[in-house]
Amino acid sequence: MPESPLDQFVQAVVYDHTTATGLKKCTNHVEIVEFASSIDYCFTMSEWQDYFRNDFADLTPAQQESIRSFDPQHWSWAFRQISSWRAMLMEGA
Numbered sequence: 001m002p003e004s005p006l007d008q009f010v011q012a013v014v015y016d017h018t019t020a021t022g023l024k025k026c027t028n029h030v031e032i033v034e035f036a037s038s039i040d041y042c043f044t045m046s047e048w049q050d051y052f053r054n055d056f057a058d059l060t061p062a063q064q065e066s067i068r069s070f071d072p073q074h075w076s077w078a079f080r081q082i083s084s085w086r087a088m089l090m091e092g093a
Helices: 005-015 017-023 029-038 045-057 061-069
Strands: none
Touching: 005 017, 005 029, 005 045, 017 029, 029 045
């Protein structure tokens, strides 16, 4: 079964520097979906929310609170939203 555009986008952020750089500008989930669409990874806000919720549910309550309380204006905010993206952040970011 081929990967969905959402799965492809998540992987593109991990493996493509240009895509990851573009993600840095996103400060909310709507902007993440719009950014993905702008580079031809089209999926709905509902699909994104389901993906995010499933990923978020695997976190401890302390990890969830850390993500909820992180400043969305910080360049790394968007990278904190999905586990495979969090793995890209160096300690202290």
